Amino acid sequence: MIAEAYGPSGHEHIIREVIRDEIKSLADEVRVDALGNLIAHRKAVGATPRKKVMLAAHMDEIGVMVTHIDEKGFLRFASLGGVFANTLVGHRCRFENGIIGAFGQEKKNSSRTETQLDKMFIDIGARDGKNSPINVGDAAGFWREFTDLGDRMIAKTMDDRIGCAVLIETLRQLKKSPHEIFAVFTVQEEVGVRGATTSAFGVQPDVAIAIDVTDTGDTPESNTMAVALGKGPAIKVKDSGMLAHRGVKTALITAAQENKIPYQLEVLTGGSTDAMAMQVSREGVPAGVVSIPTRYVHTPSEMVDFDDAQNAVKLLVAFLGKPIKLD
Amino acid sequence: MSAKDFLQKLSEATGISGYEHSVRELMVEAFRPYTDEISVTPAGNVIAIKRGTRDPKSKTPAPKVLIEGHMDEIGLMVTDIERGLLRFTQVGGFDVRVLLAQEVIVHGKQPLRGIIGSRPPHVLTDAEREKVIPMPDLFVDVGVPEDKVRDLVSIGDPITLARQMISLKGNLVAGKAFDDRCALVSVVEALKHLATLKHSWDVYAVANVQEEVGLYGAMTSTFKINPDVAIALDVSHADQPNSTEVNAVPLGDGMGLAMGPNIHPLVHKKLIEVANANEIPFKVTAYAGATGTNAWAMQVVQAGIPTGLIDIPLRYMHTSVETLNLNDLERIGRLMALFCAALDEKFFKELRGDQIESEKENPKKGREGGRRRKKAKR
Structure with a gap:
């Protein structure tokens, strides 16, 4: 359900309510900050020393925003987040009011091999541009239904609704923790980790973990990357925006090893996560990432392995259940 | 020292x-x-x-x-292990032109000496020889067989260049x-x-x-x-x-x-x-x-x-x-x-001068400014 919900960057109000319903019984306090981040606070159980741990999964999805409506009713658009033009042809998008449009491209100015966003448009089936049900500034997400393939699943928004699902399930399975936990469902990750920037400033955590997707190197003729679907959640070492804190990385590895949870180590050469913003908040926060290996990231058909998601939950529950040592 | x-x-x-x-x-x-x-x-x-x-x-x-x-x-980091050789990416921006043939240290379970290799010039095309070898075509060789390498090296292990500082003439040093x-x-x-x-x-x-x-x-x-x-x-x-x-x-x-x-x-x-x-x-x-x-x-x-x-x-x-x-x-x-x-105190006041001026001109705004400063100070 959370995979199909509407929520392009800056327009997270619908997905936020869906998640709020899921978590309100799982936290001591749930609030929404000025930017729209959904913050669930769980108090620590037991004696000190406790740490304030912030967990972040982003609610927003990549999408498009209407910039111009022509007299025939075709919509020109800009991207919200990293949209690859070649993944749009033949696909559909859906606006907040439920209207669905097809992506088309200028035949004269496009080829089958090369596609550019500014040579594309959205066709909502309008006869003309008068009284368009869509306004300039309206945002749409991709529109594809969630598909269960058995071991693996496809959805338009695994990035990062799978992270949201893992975080919700972690709150559910984590019966008690010696740490004070702030589970934050952030906004605007895809346009520059903006929700995590402000929520981390507000929460002021001692340790921060982002839960997000990562690329894989396990498809035909893929780039070199030692991450594959089904081999466990990936513990991040580096991506193009940050280096995971050495102590946090080691603590996550130890939690996986002690509980016999399969894991992979991740060096991602393109892309980053909310952890990038959290680690430089205020005086600096030791930060790491638990990644869900995902094929076809930033396309309308992102694929993850169900076991990887479940093992990510186990890993987080194990990590949060014990004192965290950062050496 | x-x-x-x-x-x-x-x-x-x-x-x-x-x-x-x-x-x-x-x-x-x-x-x-x-x-x-x-x-x-x-x-x-x-x-x-x-x-x-x-x-x-x-x-x-x-x-x-x-x-x-x-x-x-700046340094390098292991991204993959392939037939015993290490693929890598960089941390920070190296001059990629000079990576080939460097001696390195791989910081695995124990520090391992290694070298950066690539395909020899004999097997390259003329066009390839003209080009800087891109990082995905370079690898680190630590001389350990594949089954052992995986015990000693993990994805994400840092790699540094092995280089001792040397003295040149005229109080110059290189390293x-x-x-x-x-x-x-x-x-x-x-x-x-x-x-x-x-x-x-x-x-x-x-x-x-x-x-x-x-x-x-x-x-x-x-x-x-x-x-x-x-x-x-x-x-x-x-x-x-x-x-x-x-x-x-x-x-x-x-x-x-x-x-x-x-x-x-x-x-x-x-x-x-x-x-x-x-x-x-x-x-x-x-x-x-x-x-x-x-x-x-x-x-x-x-x-x-x-x-x-x-x-x-x-x-x-x-x-x-x-x-x-x-x-x-x-x-x-x-x-x-x-x-x-x-x-000194004079320089401190000079740095803050504009704020003090605006307080004189606009006492109300100045009071607010003063309060903000105090709070920000400590």
Whole structure:
């Protein structure tokens, strides 16, 4: 359900309510900050020393925003987040009011091999541009239904609704923790980790973990990357925006090893996560990432392995259940 | 320890961005004899404080000046293991042209010596021979068979260049990671000089992490300190054949005192005043935008920090044979000490002058401003 919900960057109000319903019984306090981040606070159980741990999964999805409506009713658009033009042809998008449009491209100015966003448009089936049900500034997400393939699943928004699902399930399975936990469902990750920037400033955590997707190197003729679907959640070492804190990385590895949870180590050469913003908040926060290996990231058909998601939950529950040592 | 010996120690220590722990230990040790308090932030930055000689009866705390250099060096990181050989990516921006045939250390379960190899010239096409070999076509060979490599090396293990510092003629030295550990030598030199000077401001000597990957260390340590003036010390391109003359500072003839939107004009003016008064040679360097140094990050921390930047002349940046003149480092240390000692109440007021003026003109706004300042101060 959370995979199909509407929520392009800056327009997270619908997905936020869906998640709020899921978590309100799982936290001591749930609030929404000025930017729209959904913050669930769980108090620590037991004696000190406790740490304030912030967990972040982003609610927003990549999408498009209407910039111009022509007299025939075709919509020109800009991207919200990293949209690859070649993944749009033949696909559909859906606006907040439920209207669905097809992506088309200028035949004269496009080829089958090369596609550019500014040579594309959205066709909502309008006869003309008068009284368009869509306004300039309206945002749409991709529109594809969630598909269960058995071991693996496809959805338009695994990035990062799978992270949201893992975080919700972690709150559910984590019966008690010696740490004070702030589970934050952030906004605007895809346009520059903006929700995590402000929520981390507000929460002021001692340790921060982002839960997000990562690329894989396990498809035909893929780039070199030692991450594959089904081999466990990936513990991040580096991506193009940050280096995971050495102590946090080691603590996550130890939690996986002690509980016999399969894991992979991740060096991602393109892309980053909310952890990038959290680690430089205020005086600096030791930060790491638990990644869900995902094929076809930033396309309308992102694929993850169900076991990887479940093992990510186990890993987080194990990590949060014990004192965290950062050496 | 002499500046040269200390530079050698720092240069040969290993610590890519995010993995600065061995350099951090050296810095804590180096700061200790000359400072009153030392702490390490959650991000791993070292902050050492040398308290000023402010009148103890003074009700306001002493102003703070921050001088910094960064501890991290650019390096490589294992991305995959293929038939016993290691694929890698880079941390920070190497000069990829010179990676082939370097000797390296892979920081696995134990440090492993290795070399960077690629396909030999004999099997390349003419077109391939003309090109710089892209990083995905390079690999590290540690000489261990595939089954053993996986026991010793993990994805994400750091790799550093293996290079010992060498002395050239004329007080020049060459080695790796002078960017920016040579600045830390100057910071320590400044503290040594300061021991013989009287200074009323508190001096914060900072060794930052993670400059090469986004100025992250400086952002956070500066937030914690919230100084009144911050000076970044970082390397810049020295004059050499085929270099552009813009901003190139001659090796062994002082330093660059940077100017531009990243630099507070009064801080710049003060640096020049102190240099001139003490006959320390310098050249003004101009940066129209981002300086690519920690000064850029520090300037916009908290409510804004008046920032200065010292350019340390260096040849062959981001290679394993970065070259500099030791005289420059000592001179920069001396200038920093004299600058810190020259900071007085008058300069503090001058820096704050605009705010005081606006309070006079608009008392209501001024009161609000005053309250904000007090809160931001401590």
